[in-house]
Structures are given as C-alpha cells and as structure tokens.
Amino acid sequence: xxxxxxxxxxxxxxxxxxxxxxxxxxxxxxxxxxxxxxxxxxxxxxxxxxxxxxxxxxxxxxxxxxxxxxxxxxxxxxxxxxxxxxxxxx
Numbered sequence: 001x002x003x004x005x006x007x008x009x010x011x012x013x014x015x016x017x018x019x020x021x022x023x024x025x026x027x028x029x030x031x032x033x034x035x036x037x038x039x040x041x042x043x044x045x046x047x048x049x050x051x052x053x054x055x056x057x058x059x060x061x062x063x064x065x066x067x068x069x070x071x072x073x074x075x076x077x078x079x080x081x082x083x084x085x086x087x088x089x090x
Contacts, residue, residue: 003064007056010071014053017046017078024085031088038085045081049074 001009021042028039052071059067 003056003061006064006068007053010053010056010075013075014046014050017049017082020082020086021046035085035088038081038088042078042081042085045074045078049078 021039024042025039028035049071052067052074055067056064056071
C-alpha cells in the first residue's frame, strides 16, 4: 500500500470513529457519569489518533513507514477503548 492510499484509508477510518462516537454520545445522556468519562477518554484517544494522521501527512517518504507504526498503535488503542465503552452501552 502506498503512502497516499494509507493516509486516505486512515482518515476514512477516523471519520467512521467520529460517527460511532457521536452515536455513543446520544446514548450516554441516559447513563451514569462514569460512562460519560469513557466518552471523554474516547475523544482524547481519537484526537491522539488524529494527531498521528498529521504525523503521517508531514512525514517524509523515507520516514512514513516508521511513523505508521505509531499511528497503528494509536488506532488499535482507540479500537480497544471503543469496544470496551460500547459493551457498557449495550
């Protein structure tokens, strides 16, 4: 996969997370303060993943593969946190 395709896919995945987080926010209005904190944590992790997108965009052709590992770790952390929070909502 080339750099542009990877960055495009990464951005598309982040937009999907944005929609999913927004859905969780609606459900959270009926749930406890603890679950609201989980949403805040998800947003922070999403912002961290977004920062990694910026890193990918601004990395050199030679360095983007290395930056990619940090981006993938951030995305994996977000996925785990999302699954855990979503399980509490269902």
